[in-house]
Amino acid sequence: MSDNSADSGSGHCSTPDSDGEVADEIAIVSFERKLDTAEEIKRDLADDYDRIDVLTYHGDVFADHWGEYDCFVGLMASGIAMRKTAGLLDDKWEDPAVVVVDEELTWAIPLTGGHHGANQVAHDLSKLGAVPAMTTASEAAGKQGVESKAKALDSHVVNGDSTVATNLAVLNDELGPVARLDGPKAVLVGDDVTVLKRNGDDGVVLGTGSVSGAKKAQFLTAWERALDDADRDWDDVEFVATGTRKADEPGMLDAAEEIGAGVVYFEKETLSEFEGPTPSRSKELIGWPGIAEASAIAGGRDHELVVEKRRYDDAVTVAVGR
Known part of the structure; x- marks a missing residue:
């Protein structure tokens, strides 16, 4: 998979080989009539993110800024956001996450990239009273998926495609604890083994x-x-x-x-x-x-x-x- 380092030009998570779990830079997309609400969201979440921008909605707003942010928050009906972003989606490990929240801040719904920032942002929107409606299987079952384990361990997923098998194992209570391998060593793994790489060594x-x-x-x-x-x-x-x-x-x-x-x-x-x-x-x-x-x-x-x-x-x- 590609290297999403800070110098790569990508707007996504800056950790090499990253699973994009953490959203640091988000854009709130809002119709002009709800810009005050968008600014309220920006103020309340300001301490949690490196960058929050408010973008006024127009037909090409998502396309114009695709790849610039880790996550888009659409202050709009889910159907609008889905229609405007569907054609832009390419790779779950590279695409920005998309969350929608209704104009009354009642529901926060991750549409894409649940394990890659959307669930995180939806959870943070609960500070404003919105109920996070997460539909990723592990969260819906009340279990800690592999990407969530990686985030908790201050690490990142190296081989993203493997998480299909390992998250299924999580759902079936078959995965067990994360095994730690201290080096120097070489390891040969199959397609159903997820490799987590630590982000730091001194903590x-x-x-x-x-x-x-x-x-x-x-x-x-x-x-x-x-x-x-x-x-x-x-x-x-x-x-x-x-x-x-x-x-x-x-x-x-x-x-x-x-x-x-x-x-x-x-x-x-x-x-x-x-x-x-x-x-x-x-x-x-x-x-x-x-x-x-x-x-x-x-x-x-x-x-x-x-x-x-x-x-x-x-x-x-x-x-x-x-």
Whole structure:
């Protein structure tokens, strides 16, 4: 596949070999009568994107700017956006994503590129009250697709065509955890193996657990203190790691979003392979190893524990791995 690096002239994600998962530059396309609403969207999303432009709709507006943005947000009926962009679509890994939102900001609907920025933008539009209507199979089933795993791991998909098979495996609960291969090594894979390449090598992983209902502020405070102990800061965090039994913890998800980090969920079997040194009551009570340390070790590139488990406010546990 082609190299979408920052110097390639493409308007899409700037990571080499990228799956285009993250939308950084978006255009809001609006009829003149709704430009005030478009400007409202721009203001509310300004902190989340590198660039947001408002374009006044005309018949060739999508064609004129195709390839200039990671995602188009059409403030219009879905039929208009579909008719005007259908003839421009060529390759799901190269095309910009397209989202439509109705004029009353009730629904945000990804039309194309759900795993390549559209779902992300639709989710962000929920800040304005719009309900994100995501139809990609993994999200509809409440599961983490391969592209979402890549984003959470601060990595990108190298061989995009493979995700047809691996996302089907996700739906059938057959994929299992992402296997980590540390080099130098050469690897030979088939068409049904998705290769994820890390975007950086020097970060740390926040392994975390909690009591049910722990608050966003409690997670953030616990994580910040652990990073201080590791002499690291927020920019050093590659991702947050936890166990699958904590997948729906809203405080944790909100805190991870606050710091711009993805969340990776490890199965009990994986965590048992990377059990940390600190005794945990959860093992004797429910058979799970201590989630914070095991997640930090399992997620780290070197499988090393930098900071052992810390407990904050009797609500959140955290460990730092690399």
